Amino acid sequence: MQDADREVLETAARWLAAGRTAWLYTVVRTWGSSPRPLGSLMALRDDGHLVGSVSGGCIEDDLVERLRAQGPPRARASTLEYGLSADEAHRFGLPCGGTMRLACETLGAHSRLDALLVALREGQLMRRTLDMRSGAVTLVRVQSSTQADAFSFDGERLTTMHGPSxxxxxxxxxxxxxxxxxxxxxxxxxxxxxxxxxxxxxxxxxxxxxxxxxxxxxxxxxxxxxxxxxxxxxxxxxxxxxxxxxxxxxxxxxxxxxxxxxxxxxxxxxxxxxxxxxxxxxxxxxxxxxxxxxxxxxxxxxxxxxxxxxxxxxxxxxxxxxxxxxxxxxx
Missing domain, CATH: 3.40.50.720 (NAD(P)-binding Rossmann-like Domain)
Structure with a gap:
């Protein structure tokens, strides 16, 4: 077995290798109560298949419906929010007062999933940073597990940690x-x-x-x-x-x-x-x-x-x- 984040990344990498298009969603901010913590991942394939979770299920369903009704998300990394109103929070299964912001990135060779997964299979702890404007990804091996909670998002850069922390x-x-x-x-x-x-x-x-x-x-x-x-x-x-x-x-x-x-x-x-x-x-x-x-x-x-x-x-x-x-x- 493996941790949930790695399962998402492994599955997304297989989709890309098979010639499919996929997007990676990351929980980057929450207000009030939230069903999933910061850094939670979900990958969505071009036919609506998904792996991982960013909520209790309702947000996932909405992302699939958006894909089918509105077409693929734009190529450039972007953000979207759920739970801005009480009605919306109820609709998407968020606790009272809960609001969630997601980052969406289109996956490809530039995402460096293969390099990240090689490091994870070797038991390394890795820091992945996404430039929201260019889509460029940098990977850095983290030497100390005491730095393993260094998640950050400032609107321009998204930094997540991966590996056995x-x-x-x-x-x-x-x-x-x-x-x-x-x-x-x-x-x-x-x-x-x-x-x-x-x-x-x-x-x-x-x-x-x-x-x-x-x-x-x-x-x-x-x-x-x-x-x-x-x-x-x-x-x-x-x-x-x-x-x-x-x-x-x-x-x-x-x-x-x-x-x-x-x-x-x-x-x-x-x-x-x-x-x-x-x-x-x-x-x-x-x-x-x-x-x-x-x-x-x-x-x-x-x-x-x-x-x-x-x-x-x-x-x-x-x-x-x-x-x-x-x-x-x-x-």
Missing amino acids: WRLLLIGAGQLSEYVATMALPLGYAVTVCDPRESYLDDWRVAGVARVRTMPDDTVLAMRPDARMAVIALTHDPKLDDLALMEALMTPAFYVGAIGSRRNSAARRERLQLFGVTQAALDTLRAPVGLYLGGSTPPEIALSIVADLTARRHRVPVDRLADVEAGKALV
Whole structure:
């Protein structure tokens, strides 16, 4: 699987290669509530086929109808707005007070989709800038994931970010890790799975995941976690999980978690303290990992982990749902 933006770009590139005409729509500004964030993409083909989303569906339908009724958008990049009135906001499914501005560009060789996609397949984080007047596109590789939110639009230049701006290191190549990786990839994570145990990685089935057999602590040190990286230990083996946690808890990683029961998690904290991990660092450890959603199967546990990652990534307070007893009290 891949993130939603890359799916849009991959599909648009295939359309162009087949000789079709296509346009790329980008959400460049919103007022009030909006169903899609800035930078959301949708590609529209000359026969009305589309991929991606800029709203809940009504705006997409209108863009298709405009194409069929009025013909193709003009060749030069342009903008259009939805939700200027209460009636229009209701018609296009925008929340009360919501207004959205889209940028539309006609795709072609000048759009540099092929070069962008080559970089994305190599796991690079890329900045794409469109000159609205000339249609020229520049691509720049971004070295630091801390610059990954640099979306901007000033009416003349549209700058968007593409690629895995978040990283996820999974310790252990078991079934649970496969489910977590499968869910994390389309959310924009560059996923690495680490397992030094013989044969564990041999049957790994999730494409697009980097696999390493080095020791977990060495892997964490080599990856140098920053504020856009998460480390999750899923082996149930203290000899492996603790090694990763000892190093990860001393980094700026936005999420460090470990699988295990409450009793095992308490024992783990005691062990980590003996190895010099501070109480302040232990307070950031998500163990038991994930939110309490009531499920117990591997896919359900994976969902709880990815849900917690998503909430922490967006700084949504979910501490009560992360506590099993508090979670049970809510149901």
